Amino acid sequence: MNTVTERKRLFSNVLSLLVLQGANYLLPLLTVPFLVRVLGVENFGLVAFITAVVMYFIIITDYGFNLTATRKVSLCRDNPQQLATLVSEVFWVRMLLCGLSLSVLTLLVLGIERFQSHAFAYYLAFGMVLGNALMPVWLFQGLERMAYITVLNIGARCVAVAGIFLLVRQPSDYWLVLLLNAFGYLLSGMVAVYIQIFRLKIPLHRPNIHTMLMQLRDGWHVFLSSISISFYTISSSVILGLFAGNVALGYFAAAEKLIAAVKGLTAPVMQAIFPAVSRKMVENQQAAFRFVKQVGLVMLVLLGLACLLLVWFAEPIVTLVLGPNYQASILLVQLLAITPVVVLLSNIFGVQLMLPLKLNKRYSQIYVVAALLSLTLALILVPLYAELGTVLTIISIELFVMLAMGFSVWRYLRLNTSITAEQSNV
Known part of the structure; x- marks a missing residue:
């Protein structure tokens, strides 16, 4: 790094993300020994299948912005007007993709028997998609303000983990696991939007179709790679569950x-x-x-x-x-x-x-x-x-x-x- 300030900022960001990543993996890992015993192998697998399906929609709404938009934010963060325009464009694109994802899920529920039998659980789990779409990780990362992400995610996950230990008592409670995880995503996403608008003073402008299309075009290659990654990560769980x-x-x-x-x-x-x-x-x-x-x-x-x-x-x-x-x-x-x-x-x-x-x-x-x-x-x-x-x-x-x-x-x-x-x- 070139300056002491940059070193301090990088160290702070790494520390924040270390804490965040540790919470992201360790907090859910705390629930694994509990859930595998309470839900049993079959219902634990069912939760994994539903979560894997929902992860497809999370990838769609992310659209690679955690990479492409992060880079753009890092380059224009000293220009408030340009930054606000970029943030608004990315936000509305993600909301549009969230709506399209919900439509696709509805088609799956209506057309495939495996989805019909647990339709309610899929819609509960979809809350994770909306919450993730609201969370501007790419903004905080580009501004190198990772502490916001850390506090929000850890707080939301702690709520979800506590709810799982308190409320899940038998195999039929698998839907509560999905509901509590979705609530955590939604809580952190809504608070993040509040921080963006009222603490960081980055407002949301009205959507502009032309600029939204430009963002979709710019992120296409990274999105294509992200959705392709799902075929050997997420799809592995889906194919295994189906066969x-x-x-x-x-x-x-x-x-x-x-x-x-x-x-x-x-x-x-x-x-x-x-x-x-x-x-x-x-x-x-x-x-x-x-x-x-x-x-x-x-x-x-x-x-x-x-x-x-x-x-x-x-x-x-x-x-x-x-x-x-x-x-x-x-x-x-x-x-x-x-x-x-x-x-x-x-x-x-x-x-x-x-x-x-x-x-x-x-x-x-x-x-x-x-x-x-x-x-x-x-x-x-x-x-x-x-x-x-x-x-x-x-x-x-x-x-x-x-x-x-x-x-x-x-x-x-x-x-x-x-x-x-x-x-x-x-």
């Missing part, structure tokens, strides 16, 4: 919760440095590459050690956290333990380097190909091997994405003679 049932999905979802906690160890740091990397790529590419390399190496070492410990102690961890009825999740945890490291490398190559270098099109192309490969593998492996087939599909696709993005960065460095040999060592 193997809620019990198999319950074993996988429980293992995935443990892996998600490990993945979250480095996410705050990588999320916090993205605005700084975006600015440095414009000002000084040498400094940007050097900064990403330094941070990336530290994160890789720490995460690698955590993953090795998870493999070694998988059996006692699963028995302690999930209980004796989830022995089938032990192998899944051990196999999936490689994915946090692979995903971190993909983030370094893709988010931290490819996007600031404006390789958006190649970035999205990689994820589109990954989505097609994932769908093909899942349709072959899941009917044969159930939850194990899902895990093998995820590992294969994550490796493909990492290698493809690494190759893209290497190729960019080779073709651009303006980048020094020092950068080529990244």
Whole structure:
């Protein structure tokens, strides 16, 4: 960093996101041992299936703005009028996409029997989509005011977790889990909009169709990559639930919760440095590459050690956290333990380097190909091997994405003679 002020701001943002990410993973993880026992494997799998479906709509309403809009906010944050215009455009686009998502959910409920049988639960869970659409994470991140995100999310999640422990008492209470999670999203989203308008003094203007369309166009490639990512993350749960049932999905979802906690160890740091990397790529590419390399190496070492410990102690961890009825999740945890490291490398190559270098099109192309490969593998492996087939599909696709993005960065460095040999060592 160039100044003491920038270092302090980055440290504050990293600390805020560390606390936030820890809460995002640890608070729900506190409920996992309780829910897997109270709901049982089947209803725990049902909650995972409904949540996975709703996550599709969250990705649609996000539309990649957590990357594209964050970068734009970081560049125009000193221009109040331009910033207010940008914030209004992104807000109304997300509201429009939220309305379209609700229409699609209604079509699914009316047309597919599996959705009809739990229609009420799907609509309850949709509150997460609206709450997420209201929450301007991209604004706070671009302004490097992550403390707001931390306080709001932790407060809302604490309310949801407390409600789960107090109110969920039997397997038929699965819908309360969805309702309480949705309430947490809505609460944090509404308070965030209040802070944006009345504390940060960033008003919402009337929607302008032309500028909204421009935002949709600008975010298309990142959105395409985001929706493609869902085919080997979220879709893995959906396909497993459709072909193997809620019990198999319950074993996988429980293992995935443990892996998600490990993945979250480095996410705050990588999320916090993205605005700084975006600015440095414009000002000084040498400094940007050097900064990403330094941070990336530290994160890789720490995460690698955590993953090795998870493999070694998988059996006692699963028995302690999930209980004796989830022995089938032990192998899944051990196999999936490689994915946090692979995903971190993909983030370094893709988010931290490819996007600031404006390789958006190649970035999205990689994820589109990954989505097609994932769908093909899942349709072959899941009917044969159930939850194990899902895990093998995820590992294969994550490796493909990492290698493809690494190759893209290497190729960019080779073709651009303006980048020094020092950068080529990244």
